[in-house]
Amino acid sequence: MRLSSFFMPTSRDDPAEAQIVSHRLMLRAGMIRQASAGIYSWLPLGYRVLRNVERIVREEQDRAGCQEMLMPTIQSADLWRESGRYEGYGKEMLRIEDRHGRDMLYGPTNEEQITEIFRHYIKSYRELPKLLYHIQWKFRDEVRPRFGVMRGREFLMKDSYSFDLDYEGARRSYNKMFVSYLRTFARLGLRAIPMEADTGPIGGDLSHEFIILAGTGESEVYCHRVLVEQDVLGTDVDYEGDLAPEVERWTSHYAATDEKFDEKEAAALGDDLVRARGIEVGHIFYFGTKYSRAMNATVRGPDDEEIVLEMGSYGIGVSRLVGAIIEASHDDDGIVWPDAVAPFRVGIVNLKPGDPGCDGACEDIYRALRGSGCETLMDDRALRAGAKFADMDLIGLPWQVIAGPRGIGNGRVELKRRDTGAREELSIESALSRLTAPADAGGPTAS
């Protein structure tokens, strides 16, 4: 993409309404535009990141054996009357009436919807277990939306639902999602710590929040050092095998948010206690037969007995993650995208557009990178060097290729790594081979 024609309205000044760093940077980088309180349009740069996050979430769901589908945003109130939540959910639910006077709602989540689908088609124990998910926009009419996409009213969520015959099966499904979440966040360049959680209005008696560590996180968290240090992606996971030991590896150590903070338990850790700020990016629940019983979702067992389905649900805040990643990865100059989600992998900075040498070299590099499938944004705008450097740092692409008259005479460019700031002067050829080296495609080093 040529920056001269790319729609990327960056701004030099901080917007007045944005309080936290991710919100400020997303607005300054031209990633989002607020439509109304807690509702945002995603501009091209932001949408590219959102899609990357979504893609990784999807890949890890698929890998865990979860099947993707898509349910609607608008749901019938009748379904929610069956589960009892139509009255219970309160004002957070956006209620709509259609032209015939039917009560509808913009879905805040999809337990009822998926249960209705499931009960209609699945009649035999032979068809279990099943794990289904979708990635769809949700609406929760938060009293006070804030922090940009971190707590919007409209947000993109991945929600999965498991159906099993008994507790043991439900526990296996829960463990699959537990492990896949660890992998998902690690691939996004984040360190996520699972913490025991309240189940809230969704109900149930087994639940974990996944909290990523970020200096500017909303809540204070406490955990054992091991949880911050142990490896996530190093070993291959067999989702058909026994995942209990891996879950045990993450749940046997102390970890708590400030609400559940326990002075004594924390003190017992001594020097192993890590105190940090965190942001919730995922939440998993086992809730047994709460919805299946209310909505009569049953199958026939081997002896023709009626079995009420055991269910769980598993959510990842996809749009929230974009903000959360920035909270976890930025500096004074702007965003520092992890490679896996960066809107482009490389930014080319042509320091002197109009100079035949610079133009020619930049075009060559641009073409070569694109040819090798490397997503590249070329700043060919007629601006001063300082403005271009500032914009490039602001939008945080992992690599910058800086081409100016100084080096280009000798066929050399500067290669800059955004995260470390390391710069190196190289021949164009070596720069290209460095940049087109095999990229991480879900491999072991996602941080």
Add this chain to the structure above:
RNA sequence: CGGGGCGUGGCGCAGUCUGGUAGCGCACCUGCUUUGGGAGCAGGGGGUCGCAGGUUCGAAUCCUGCCGCCCCGACCA
């Protein structure tokens, strides 16, 4: 939902207390000079001051109502 604050060119703000027909910086357009970390000079365009009523000879400014947005707290992916 309780408490507080703010709405003035695209962005950030001053002007409001004390009423007299709107200003600054950035951005934008034109020209010249500049050109490796947000240039300089000159010229130029753009605002019914959130909306609706009211007071007044006259309202961005005073009064009333409404709308929108932000912050703190309680709640949440």
